[in-house]
Amino acid sequence: MIVPITGKVNYSITLDPTVWIFDDRKIKFEEAFNQPLPASSKNNELEEASQRWERAINPPVNKGITRLEGEEILKHSYVMPIKDFIRNAEIQSDAVNAILVINDDQQDTITITLKELEDSYLQFAMNGKPLKDGPVYFFYQDGSNKDNPIKNVKKIIIN
Template structure:
């Protein structure tokens, strides 16, 4: 259930979509392709990062780290929804080299090649009804513009930067 990003990158990284259900960056599938969300993401990205940084610094200076549990309502809500994760931040952490041309997505049904720009502007579907993808998993790729909303790239097992 892991997805490695390898190839023409400075750091090969491994994505574990099974833990993203608890990640604050996840997006509801129903909201992923709305214009409001895309505009809000662009404007709020710096603000969200600033808030996360401030919260971490504040907790480290004043309070010891505490594992805050989610409420029963939040847990039930999480287990009822389908989620996608923007992939751009993970791609940035892998540090794609300047001479990279495109990306090959390996799945059980073969290979698909897409541009680096398309990869950076994509979502990975990782949960349906709050559960990891078992069939055709571990992730499906959707372009943020919604152009493949009805026909995502399914069963991605490895991402190779060429």
């Protein structure tokens, strides 16, 4: 149930969607396509370096939840913006696109642009439970595939 991000990145990382249910960055599925993602600050390298330093000094800590909040969490479907994970992997400057691997033998793939990847969502829970044909579903930010997600994403290769 993990999703590696590999290829032309400075840091290969492994996403574990099973723990995202408690992550403060998750978004309810029904609200995800109604709000824009924060604008990319790619042009401001000093700001990005400052944010990395701040995360290193003060890592994000998810606040505790009450029993009632925990019960409420288990009623909804959620997506996670992938932007923070991509930023942490640090895509190399010569990368051109991203390949979504949708099975274990890496025969079925879908190629998307890096911008589409950065501005996308990964669904990890439906009605508070992990996806049966996951580990994650891929959604474009604009919701164009909201009714037909890319399912069974097993790996992301930056190419």
